[in-house]
Amino acid sequence: MIDIDQVTAWKKVAAELDIRVVAPCDITLPDGTQLIATAHIQDFGGANGLIADPDWAVLTPYGDVLVASGYGVSAVSLDLAFDRSGIIELLADWTWCGKGPAPAWLPDVSSDPE
Secondary structure, three states: OOOHHHHHHHHHHHHHHOOOOOEEEEEEEOOOOOOEEEEEEEEOOOOOOOOEOOOOOHHHHHHHHHHHOOEEEOOOOOOOOOHHHHHHHHHHHHHHHHOOOOOOOOOOHHOOOO
């Protein structure tokens, strides 16, 4: 079951940072299985974006297939009053995979000394 507060939070993130997010999302896997999850964060986490849901139980049965299909996967829960710098850090950790240059606000984690 999709948590409407999570969907709303991802829509707020998309509007605030001007990124492409489909929330909720309905992904058709190669075998025809439909996966309904909280959000598809496009341009981050994998060639086909990242599928996010706060419940690992939603993602776990499809994790290997999603990764093999070019998606990143993350069980993440957002607050409605999300912390912009925390979200930017999360997106940087997932890495930019979009076409063209990354957003100006996204730090270059490849130059991180860690």
